[in-house]
Amino acid sequence: MRTLELDILERTRQWCADGRSPWLCTIVQAVGSSPRPVGSMLACLADGELVGSLSGGCVEEDLLERIQGGALAASLPRVIEYGVSPEENEKLGLPCGGRLYVLLQQLGDADLPWLDAALAAITQRHCIERHLDFDTGISTTGEVPHFTHLALRETSLRQCFGPRMRMLLVGAGQLAQSLAELALAMDYEVLVTDTRQAMLDQWMGPDVPLLQGMPDDIVREHAADHFSIVITLTHDPRIDDMALMEALQTDAWYIGALGSVRTTEKRLQRLRALELEERAIAKLRAPVGLPIGSKTPLEIAVAIMAELTQLRRAAST
Structure with a gap:
């Protein structure tokens, strides 16, 4: 049985292996109502090809515009906040008062090991945690006995991958x-x-x-x-x-x-x-x-x- 998470990770891994430098976008925090839960992912290329979703479409469109316009530096992960004003909420279709915090990271060959570990965890029915250091952009993984919820820190992210129930x-x-x-x-x-x-x-x-x-x-x-x-x-x-x-x-x-x-x-x-x-x-x-x-x-x-x-x-x- 396939899941959207599996599709996203497989497509992202293939893009990395092909040298296409995909962007991985993840909801890492939500305040108030959110169109998608924390942990939801979107992977995309600068040419507009994408898989996954973060909202009804407007947040995705804004991210693509920023990527295609060169407004986002590719060097290190960064968190972007959406919903800072009522006008922006209306523009993006976010609930009134709702805020989304989205982590953006451009991936490459160095990310293949953690992507492989995440894919293996899902298909082989065990759990791993990915630890992302924002200062270096380096991800490491380790096995955990049970699923853990995504945890955002000032300079790091802890993200769990594993099977569905x-x-x-x-x-x-x-x-x-x-x-x-x-x-x-x-x-x-x-x-x-x-x-x-x-x-x-x-x-x-x-x-x-x-x-x-x-x-x-x-x-x-x-x-x-x-x-x-x-x-x-x-x-x-x-x-x-x-x-x-x-x-x-x-x-x-x-x-x-x-x-x-x-x-x-x-x-x-x-x-x-x-x-x-x-x-x-x-x-x-x-x-x-x-x-x-x-x-x-x-x-x-x-x-x-x-x-x-x-x-x-x-x-x-």
């Missing part, structure tokens, strides 16, 4: 279709598995990988690391329990199971009867999702995504 949905029913739609919109990678080929054949959800096979094998192969989410949705213990038995013994960040409180109590009894350790069973979140009174598939999907959002935000504070 991967969501494995066990069961290809209507709820999985609604959940896949929301998860994709929120930038999760989504996989769907079912032992029943007929269910996969009837899939009417978004275009995501559909994996037929034994759920424990699928979990082991595709959703066993700390950047993985496993959610069982079939209501069939023969399928769900097999997936949960495997998932609860992995490093998966979140493991959830659909079902009522009564269904959950029976599931826990079965897991204990299978001699799964209590510390593993304690990782299970069931009934899955926040208790918002959801009934329909879409409402349940909203509850699940709300719980994931709450947990991820809590982990980042």
Whole structure:
């Protein structure tokens, strides 16, 4: 599954390798409302070719004008502030009172090592931090155990690269279709598995990988690391329990199971009867999702995504 970040980094690396000296522009700070989150990137060439985005288009146009007009020195990284006046906010389409701080750096051959490290981190599912020294323009990298948020200092930048959260949905029913739609919109990678080929054949959800096979094998192969989410949705213990038995013994960040409180109590009894350790069973979140009174598939999907959002935000504070 490709991401915009991967596309930007791959294109930037190719431009550097070709000697085309691309500019990498990154939102490093935002005050008030922002059209794109901190960490969003844009890579561009002086001829106007670009990939990525920082706003609805006006900030990108201004940056290109500055680059093409020679107003930006290519020697060292610098931070440009947007939104310093109501007139500029209106011109650039920024929310009233909003400010963007964009780091500009022209890259070259010396940046290939950190670009390669970032690409490897994303594709091989681990995290690295890039440390950029503004005084020298030199970037170094080091591995980190978990994702860290971008940190801007007076003379340096710390930026993390790594995989998206991967969501494995066990069961290809209507709820999985609604959940896949929301998860994709929120930038999760989504996989769907079912032992029943007929269910996969009837899939009417978004275009995501559909994996037929034994759920424990699928979990082991595709959703066993700390950047993985496993959610069982079939209501069939023969399928769900097999997936949960495997998932609860992995490093998966979140493991959830659909079902009522009564269904959950029976599931826990079965897991204990299978001699799964209590510390593993304690990782299970069931009934899955926040208790918002959801009934329909879409409402349940909203509850699940709300719980994931709450947990991820809590982990980042």
